Amino acid sequence: MNPSATTDVLIVGAGPMGLLTSIGLAKQGVDTIVLDKRQRNVQVATGRATTLYPRSLELLEPLGVTGDLLQRGFVGRSSVNYRNGKRVNGPGWNSMFDHVKLSYHDYLLNIRQCNSEEVFLSHYERCGKSVWYGWKLVTYSIDTSLDDGFHVTAILDHPTKGQSHVRSKYLLGADGGASSVRELSGITMDFQSTSYEWIRIDGKITTDMPGRNLGFASIETEHHGNVLWVKLDKDANRIGYALTPHLLAKYPNGITEGEAVQEAIDSVKPFKLQIDRLDWWTHYKIRQGVTQLFRKNKYVLLGGDAAHIHSSGFAQGMNTGIHDATNLVWKLAGAVKGWYKDSVLDTYHTERHGAATRLIEIDTEASTLISGEIPPRYEALGLTADEILWKTWNENISFNVGLGVSYARSVLNQNALDSCLETGKRCPDALVRGPGINVPLRLYDALLQDRNPGRWSIVVFAGNTVLTKNGFEIDRKGLEKMADSHQGMIRFVTLVAGSAGSAWSALDGPALGNCFFDGDGSAHAQYGVDLAEGAIVVIRPDTVLGFATGLSNVSSIADYFSQLVPSQGGM
Structure with missing residues (x-):
């Protein structure tokens, strides 16, 4: 590795946003360097995002990764909902399967992020590239007086290899919620903290709950919120629940792994549950936020969790990052090649900031309801948190599965003179x-x-x-x-x-x-x-x-x- 290097785009963060953007740029002849301060084995050790919606799978097709994801994941086409041990027809996740029929990907794909990242990484390596693992961004500067187009100079540091300088035309922060690029650039993100805390557990899990292999299940409970069940890739499942006020009072000093497992067992009663192999678990607090800017000083961009954070309630994390990456990748490549006016790359901010803002609005209510509480504006309805949850889900279902994500009128989306379709919306498949x-x-x-x-x-x-x-x-x-x-x-x-x-x-x-x-x-x-x-x-x-x-x-x-x-x- 050279102590100094040049590249078209320096990408900080080798998660889905960073890898997918780098693949898309490589397919258009644009050079990248992707770095991540963590070693690869640290990334693999986590479960994280699991579910990909139809629109995400469509957007990934030009990158060539959809087929490999399907070979590794679990295709879910149905779900089941329980209350007090009895199956409840009507409300639940199942309503989404009518809406996904607009796509030929009329299903949801469950694949843990450690496995989807393996697919993305292998495709990046097929482009003749490798990730700079263990390197972190120390600082960067912008010098517009340079006439070679490489206006960004970044200083990187490695614990054993020392420092390196990389000059690039653009810098992309795809380095998660604690983004160093966002911090160094001075882009603000206003976080909205909540009192909600959730548990997620992945592993080989045995249960006698009917419908456990359909793909998804929800269990309406008194003390664990709306419990999530997901059939994952290989032999794994995920169970997730909320630490409601009842449980927080029960564990005032925090919850241990053993206690989290026991509460998972209790959350599905009267069904039985046994965790035969625990692959990963997490206890996290819910907060939401959207960064003020997705682009700053022309040459600095943010995407994925670096630009927006939220709960996993409606499984939007990786899906939103995929929308970011596939919205950005062609605009950024065109900017590097000189194809477009600068206003085209500006639409990355306007389009994706608008979508992320709507997502946060939905997630704020969804996370409240999944946690078993009712937002103030619904209190007069006389409905339960679960009933309002399914109401919120159904009202936003097209957006949630990605097929209804749309963009406002702009230089890219102009009045159609001959079509009944609205511009800025997904084109139909046929x-x-x-x-x-x-x-x-x-x-x-x-x-x-x-x-x-x-x-x-x-x-x-x-x-x-x-x-x-x-x-x-x-x-x-x-x-x-x-x-x-x-x-x-x-x-x-x-x-x-x-x-x-x-x-x-x-x-x-x-x-x-x-x-x-x-x-x-x-x-x-x-x-x-x-x-x-x-x-x-x-x-x-x-x-x-x-x-x-x-x-x-x-x-x-x-x-x-x-x-x-x-x-x-x-x-």
């Missing part, structure tokens, strides 16, 4: 077919066949070409000119309603990009495209709708991109 083979293909897979997480997709919905062919012919040259203006930044896909022997047969000429067939028109319908009119849809690299217009209005797409790219890179 089944289409390629030429020849009669096997359906997901539209997402058709868009992302190159697995490049930095490219925009411009999808030509050609509609019924008997009706739209003339308009399509007129605009072909304009779209081809656009492709030539942005080599490497844009991919084209043509989607024809119905079927044909070839793209040429359907269009009287070559398709723009690869051609796929929308046999029953369902993909057109999901995007709100009239088969007789067609449309052009601009999809951001993170599969969020950016813009849409008619086949005859290519100039509006040129106008859209002109607001994103520097003038010398215009069309």
